[in-house]
Amino acid sequence: MFDEMAKSPAAWLSSAGKESLVVLSTRVRLARNIAGCNFPESADIETKKRVISYVDSVVTRSKNMSDGIYIKATDIDELDKDFLVERHLISPVFLNGELDKALFISEDEQASIMVNEEDHLRIQALEAGLNPRGAFEIAMQYENEISKYLEYNYDPDFGYLTSCPTNAGTGMRTSVLIHLPGLVLTREIDKIISHITHSGLIVRGFYGEGSDVLGNLFQISNQTTLGITEDEILKQIERVTNEIIEKETSARKRLIEETSEIIEDKIWRAYGILKNARVLTSEEVMNLLSAVRLGHATKMLDFLDVSLINDILLLSQPAHLQKYYGSEMDNNRRDFVRAQMVRDKLRDQ
Amino acid sequence: MLCQDCKKREPQVHFTQIINNEKTALSLCKECAAARGFHSPLDNMPFPLADILSGLTANLPMQKQIAQEESISCDGCGLTFEDFTRQGRFGCGECYKAFRNRLEMIMRKIHGSSIHRGKTPLFENSSEETTETFSIKEEERLKEELQKAISSEDFERAAELRDKLKSLQESLTVEN
Numbered sequence: 001m002f003d004e005m006a007k008s009p010a011a012w013l014s015s016a017g018k019e020s021l022v023v024l025s026t027r028v029r030l031a032r033n034i035a036g037c038n039f040p041e042s043a044d045i046e047t048k049k050r051v052i053s054y055v056d057s058v059v060t061r062s063k064n065m066s067d068g069i070y071i072k073a074t075d076i077d078e079l080d081k082d083f084l085v086e087r088h089l090i091s092p093v094f095l096n097g098e099l100d101k102a103l104f105i106s107e108d109e110q111a112s113i114m115v116n117e118e119d120h121l122r123i124q125a126l127e128a129g130l131n132p133r134g135a136f137e138i139a140m141q142y143e144n145e146i147s148k149y150l151e152y153n154y155d156p157d158f159g160y161l162t163s164c165p166t167n168a169g170t171g172m173r174t175s176v177l178i179h180l181p182g183l184v185l186t187r188e189i190d191k192i193i194s195h196i197t198h199s200g201l202i203v204r205g206f207y208g209e210g211s212d213v214l215g216n217l218f219q220i221s222n223q224t225t226l227g228i229t230e231d232e233i234l235k236q237i238e239r240v241t242n243e244i245i246e247k248e249t250s251a252r253k254r255l256i257e258e259t260s261e262i263i264e265d266k267i268w269r270a271y272g273i274l275k276n277a278r279v280l281t282s283e284e285v286m287n288l289l290s291a292v293r294l295g296h297a298t299k300m301l302d303f304l305d306v307s308l309i310n311d312i313l314l315l316s317q318p319a320h321l322q323k324y325y326g327s328e329m330d331n332n333r334r335d336f337v338r339a340q341m342v343r344d345k346l347r348d349q
Numbered sequence: 350m351l352c353q354d355c356k357k358r359e360p361q362v363h364f365t366q367i368i369n370n371e372k373t374a375l376s377l378c379k380e381c382a383a384a385r386g387f388h389s390p391l392d393n394m395p396f397p398l399a400d401i402l403s404g405l406t407a408n409l410p411m412q413k414q415i416a417q418e419e420s421i422s423c424d425g426c427g428l429t430f431e432d433f434t435r436q437g438r439f440g441c442g443e444c445y446k447a448f449r450n451r452l453e454m455i456m457r458k459i460h461g462s463s464i465h466r467g468k469t470p471l472f473e474n475s476s477e478e479t480t481e482t483f484s485i486k487e488e489e490r491l492k493e494e495l496q497k498a499i500s501s502e503d504f505e506r507a508a509e510l511r512d513k514l515k516s517l518q519e520s521l522t523v524e525n
Contacts, residue, residue: 033442035442037441038425038426038440038441039438039439039440039441039442041438041440042426042428042438042440042441118438147470151470152470153442154469154470155442155445155446155465156465156469156487156490157449157463157464157465158445158452158456158465159465160465161439161442161445162439163438163439164437164438164439165437165439165452165455165456165459166459168445168456168460168465169460169465169466169467170465170467170468172467200461224459224460224461224462225460226456226460226462226463226465227456227461227462227463227464227465227466227509228460228462228466228467229466229467229468230467230468
C-alpha cells in the first residue's frame with residue numbers, strides 16, 4: 001500500500017504556503033462522535049464494528065469521498081503505519097493495540113479521517129504554510145458531508161461531546177508546525193513558550209503530544225475548545241503565530257548581525273555534512289536541515305528551494321526511506337542509504 | 350542502561366557533544382540532566398487536566414459530599430463520577446448529562462467557560478427542522494435556561510448563557 005504516495009512529496013510540505021520561511025504547515029482537527037454509541041475507549045467490539053460499518057456506508061454513498069483511500073486498520077502493515085505517522089496522516093497512537101479502526105485519506109492527501117481513535121471520528125486537514133482558515137474549510141467539508149448521513153453526539157451546552165473533556169465544544173484543534181532556530185539560538189525560546197502558554201495555546205515537539213523538540217520544530221495549538229467559536233480559534237492561532245514569526249524573524253536578523261561568522265559557519269558546515277556524509281541518522285538530518293533551512297531563509301543558501309528541504313525532511317524518516325527504496329532495511333543500512341538519498345537530492349545544487 | 354550520573358534511574362535525556370573531534374555522549378535521567386543545566390524547552394508545559402480532576406475531590410469540604418458525588422453513575426455506560434475523575438475520559442455522550450452539575454465547574458477550569466458557542470449540527474436531512482427554525486428554537490431554549498440560572502443565582506452560567514444568546518441573536522439578524 002501507499003507505494004505511489006511515498007514517491008511524491010506531501011501536499012502539506014509544498015513551498016507554496018504562506019509564511020513558508022518560518023511555518024511548515026497548518027492542521028485543523030475536528031473530533032466527532034456518533035450519537036447512540038459508546039466512545040471507542042469504552043465501547044465493545046460490536047459497537048466499534050458498527051461505527052466502522054456506518055462510516056463504510058458514508059464513504060460508499062458520498063460523492064466527495066469515493067475518490068479517496070478507505071482502508072481497515074487490519075489491512076495496514078507495520079511499515080505503512082509508521083509511514084502514515086511520519087506523513088502526519090494518523091496520530092502515533094491510532095494504530096496501537098486493537099485494530100477495530102479504519103482510515104480515510106482524501107485523494108489529494110490534504111484530509112484524513114481516523115475512525116475509532118479516541119473519538120469515533122477524527123477529521124483532519126493539512127495545508128502548507130500558515131493557513132488555518134484553509135485547513136478548517138477542508139475539514140468542515142468532510143464534517144458536513146458525514147453529517148448528512150450520521151447524527152453527531154451533540155449537547156446544546158457542551159457542544160460536540162468528546163471522550164476527553166479537553167476537546168468538548170467545538171472539538172477543534174488547530175496546530176501550526178513552526179521552525180524557530182533563531183529563538184532557540186538566542187535563548188529567547190523559553191520566554192516565548194511561556195508567552196504562548198499564557199495566551200491559552202499549547203506548545204509541543206514535532207510529532208505532537210508528548211514528543212520532544214527535534215530540528216527546532218515546534219507545534220503550537222489551541223488549548224480551549226469550549227466557550228469559543230471556531231472563528232475565534234482560527235483568529236487566535238493566526239494572531240499568536242504572526243507574533244512569533246515576527247519575533248523569530250528579528251532573532252534571525254540579530255544573529256546574523258551580531259555573530260555572522262559563527263552562524264555562517266554553522267550553516268555551511270551543516271550543508272557540507274549533508275552533501276558529503278556517508279552515514280546519517282534521521283535525527284542528525286533533522287538537526288542539520290534546521291541549519292540549512294535557516295540558511296535558505298536568510299539567503300545564505302539562496303540556491304536551495306524550500307520544497308527540496310521539505311522533501312529531504314520527509315524522506316529521511318525511517319519508514320519513508322524504506323518505502324522510497326522499496327525494501328525493508330535495518331538501522332545501519334538505513335543510515336547508509338539515508339546519506340546516499342540526501343547526497344542524491346543535493347547533487348545538482 | 351541506567352543514568353550515567355546517579356546510576357539509579359532510567360535515562361531520558363541523550364546528549365552528544367563534539368569538541369575538537371572528540372565525541373562525548375551522555376545519557377541522563379531528567380533530574381540529573383536538569384542538575385547539569387540541560388533541559389528541553391517543553392519541560393515546564395503544564396498538564397492541567399490531571400491537576401484539575403485530581404484536585405476536584407480534594408477540594409470538597411465534606412467527606413459526606415464526596416461519597417454522595419461519587420455514587421453518581423452514567424445510565425448510558427455505567428461509568429461512575431469517580432472513574433471519570435481517575436481516567437479523565439467519558440464513556441459515552443450520556444456521561445455529560447449524568448455529571449452535568451459537576452461538569453460546569455470542570456469545564457470552566459479547563460476552558461474558562463462551560464457553554465458551547467461554536468457551530469451547531471446541520472439538519473439537512475430533516476425536512477421539518479431547517480437551520481432557521483432550529484435557531485429560533487435554540488433562542489427560546491436559551492432564554493428559558495437563562496431565567497433558570499438567574500433564579501437559582503448561578504450568575505456565572507447566566508453570564509455565559511447571555512453571551513451565547515447575544516451571539517445567536519446577532520447571527521439571526523445577519524441572516525435575515
